[in-house]
Amino acid sequence: MTIDEAQPELTSAVRSPQWYLSATRWTQLTLTEDDPSALDVDFWVDVMTRTRSNALCLSAGGYMAFYPTQIPYHYRSTHLGDRDVFGELVEAARGLDMHVMARVDPHAVHAEAAQAHPEWLDHGLDGAPVEHESMPGLWWTDPMSPSHWEFTTQIAQEIVREYDVDAVFANRWEGRRRVSYNPLTRAAFLSATGQELPVETDPSDPAWPAFTAWRRRQLSELVVHWDDAVREIRPHVRFIPNRGGALTRDLDSDLVEDRYPMFFVDKQGRSGLEASWTPGRVGKRARGLYPDRPVALITSVGPEDGELRWKDSVADPHETRGLVVDGFAHGALPWFTKFKGECFDTRWVQPMADAFRLHARVEQATGHLRHTAEVALLDCVDRASATPFGQGHGGGAHEDGVYQALIEARIPFEYIAEEALTAQRLRGVRVLVIPTGADLVPATVAAIEQYVADGGGLVAGYDAGLTGGSDGSPGRLALGDLLGVRLTGGVRGPLKNKYMSLEAGHPLTAGYDGAQRILAGAHVLDIEALPDADVAFRFVPDYPDLPMEEVYPRPGPTPPAVVTRQHAGGGRTVHIAFDIGEVYWRALQSDHGRLIADSVTWVLGQQPSRVSVNGQGLVDLAVREGEDEIAVTVVNLTDPMAMRGQRHDALPLHDQEVVLTIPDGAELGTADLVIAGGPARTEERDGRLHIPLETVDDLEVVHVTWTPTRTDAVQHGGQA
Missing domain, CATH: 2.60.40.1180 (Golgi alpha-mannosidase II)
Incomplete structure (x- = not known):
């Protein structure tokens, strides 16, 4: 019996196509195989009530089914018995007037499916199927194969047909993020491009550009295929595959632009040297590309630190609450994820409830307002990686350092994605900051030039707009004329013991009383200033850091390190000719942070911030x-x-x-x-x-x- 037959009032006509606009606090429960035998539904009803959650993401199927599936080779939990734990929790959530999204994971299959359908499997460079490294006896699937296009589609359709859900969510749907040498994939790529698959151990393989474009298109078409499949059954339901901070930047926007009504960014915790403002950046970066689409930030209740994972333990409550709060302050809707329905440690519940209740109060009072700022960071497209698997989306340490400096200076700021840079998006922005960004496309350069001509301000990191130079030539600085600088050489470094002297009387040299020079960077760009520009700092000629007896300055050229310019339209620009963001993030020297903040403040001009x-x-x-x-x-x-x-x-x-x-x-x-x-x-x-x-x-x-x-x-x- 389908859900429509059991409850005729719960039809697609009742479920709004814009359900996602009111899904603002998410509970996610990822079930384990032994959960069905002892799952306490009442416990989870209490958790969802205490956290004021209005949406639930729940394990349904894919790798493992938690409902009585009828699809061959769709592995059912051996502890399921006569229970339908997925259905029980869906019913409980709907009883709380919550939205429900079914989670599927198509990245692996069990041995029975692998033996029956070897065409579903990921194959390594040696041509053999790839066994799961974490769980022997399981096999990685190939996202280009019928495993995803047919088998996962059938699973999604069965779930949507039988249960009252608003969406299907796919986790790990992109596979191993390696080249699969599955024979079907080989043949498809050869047919589409006339080339053999690239050798994954050779980043110089000439087939990489074609593979990157082909893979991008295939994954984008898969998103459309899945979404169409579930909407054929219930028009309001959406299939929304998981995304990282890149959102749709590594997909074809012409295909998926209308397929992601909202985003779920899987950044479950901070690791390494990530700062506590990391969750807020998720919200800002998403808004920089899609300002009007909701984004939820997935935070784990357990510790997450790279490869160190304790899924059945809990993070410190101060850490958990802080991550959620900083995220929703910048528009990243709170979503917690709990692995395993059975709880061995419940110390996470109260901190999560506290954080979610804070969000409920803030949402009620100010949720209708739009985020604004007079300062914006340009989120440039990364065009440097040779393969689709190493591509980052963001400025790395260059961006981290600028972000930290603006946080410390208490300067509110937003993001604008490079591909979304328009005059409309720049309206109200008084200063655009480019921490790093080589190979800016002509449309980006033209938009920035017009923005400054109209009175806008710009602070540019040393390689912003730098192109070419790989053949030993200096290359070209696309924003050079705008910034009042001209290249005289390329990037030099890494350097040690590099300094710059202060030019007396320039506003940017204030605040360094007692210093004749301050530290510069590890990589510098050789430039000269154009006649109508001003130099605030000049590089001191290079000199060694060892032996100690040789550590003293020698005579030599003193090219500009920081160049400022005031434009006829009222705008101001600053060009910092070294890697100031990266060295600030690495060393956190206060002089670097002060220079970043003072550059933005000087470009803002005499009118104070609102x-x-x-x-x-x-x-x-x-x-x-x-x-x-x-x-x-x-x-x-x-x-x-x-x-x-x-x-x-x-x-x-x-x-x-x-x-x-x-x-x-x-x-x-x-x-x-x-x-x-x-x-x-x-x-x-x-x-x-x-x-x-x-x-x-x-x-x-x-x-x-x-x-x-x-x-x-x-x-x-x-x-x-």
């Missing part, structure tokens, strides 16, 4: 606006473990102050503290509204509304 937050401590700021209202979110990141997980404590901040520019022709309507609750104390001084924050624990949100007046004068009052 929003500032004064005080001590490390905070992450977000600004959201609507007509006649603004919300400023202050996330407290002040913690000894802010730069490396896990956080072990939560240190409250005191004596913070939010300062807002009062819009022309407006007076204060209301000012509320969303987290503390109740009205905020305010004081108007010189066209600015000052709002003190006595204490900030996880975060505080200041929500201000304005009342338009009929006069041009700003009316000043006292305390409000």
Whole structure:
């Protein structure tokens, strides 16, 4: 019996095609094979209630079925018996008025399926099927094979036909992220391109460009195929394969543009040297490409640190809560994932409930407002990798360092993806920052040039717009004329003991009292300044770092290190001719951080920022606006473990102050503290509204509304 036959009122006509807009707090339960024998549905109902979750992602099938599937070779949990644990939890979630998404994992199959359908399997370079490295007796599937195109499609259709779900979610659907030498894949690639598959151990194989484009197209067509298949059964249902921070950048946008109504970014925890602002960047980066599409950030309740994983344990509650809070402050909707329905350690439940409830309060008060900022980072497309498996999406350490410097300087900022860069997207942005970005396409360069001509500001890292030079020539700096610089050589480095001297009187050299020179970078770009540009810092001639007796400067050329320019349209530009973002991230020397922040501040010019937050401590700021209202979110990141997980404590901040520019022709309507609750104390001084924050624990949100007046004068009052 299908769900429509059992409950006629639950038809696709009732389920809205825009269900995803109200799916804002997610519970994910990934079941294990032995869960059906002891699963406590009431426990999970309690968790979903305590976290105020309004959406559930639940294991259904693919690698393993948790419902009574009728599809041959669709392996059922041996503990399922007469139960339908997937169906039980779907019914429970619907009873809580939650949305439901069925999780499928097509990346592996059991031995029985592998023996019956060897054409489904991933094959290595030696031509043999690839056994799963983590679980012997299982076999990797090939995403280009009938395993995905036919078998997984049948599974998705069966789930949608039999259960009341809003979507199907595919995990690990892209396979091993290696070349599969499956005979069917070999033949398909040869037919499409006339070439043999590239040798995966040879990055110089000339077939890589064709393979990258072909693989991209195949995966994109698979997304469309799956989505069409489930929508044929229930038009409101969507098939949404998992995505990382790249979103659709490694797919063909002409195919998948309308296939992702929202995104789920699988960044379950921070590892290595990732900072505690990492979750917020997920929201910003997604919005930089798709400003109007929801994005959810998947956070694990367990420790995640690269290859170190303890799936049945729990992360420190301060770390868990902090990740969720920083994420949703920047629009990354909270989603927690729990592996295994049985809990050996429930210490994660209360911290997750606390974080989700904070989101519910913030969403109710300010969820209707849009994120804005006067500063934006350009998220450049990475065109450097030879293979599709090594491609990154972001500026790496260059971007990390600039991000950290702006966080420390308390400068609110957003992202704009390079392929989404338009005059419309730049409206309201006063400074565009390019931490790194070689090989900018002509359309990007033209858009930036027009933006500066219209009065916009630009801060460019040393290789922004750098092209060519691989043959030993200096190459070309596409933004050189705009920035007021000309190449005289290529990139040099790595260098040690590199310095730059301060040019007296330039505004950017303020704040270094007592210093004749400050440290420069490890890689420098040889340039000269054009006549209408100004030099703020000059490189000191290279000299060695060893032996110690030889560590002293010698005479030599002193080319520009930092060049500024003021443009006829009112805009300002800064070019920093060394790898300042990367060296700041690696060494965290305060002079580098100050120069990044001061460059942005100088480009902003005399007009102060509309929003500032004064005080001590490390905070992450977000600004959201609507007509006649603004919300400023202050996330407290002040913690000894802010730069490396896990956080072990939560240190409250005191004596913070939010300062807002009062819009022309407006007076204060209301000012509320969303987290503390109740009205905020305010004081108007010189066209600015000052709002003190006595204490900030996880975060505080200041929500201000304005009342338009009929006069041009700003009316000043006292305390409000």
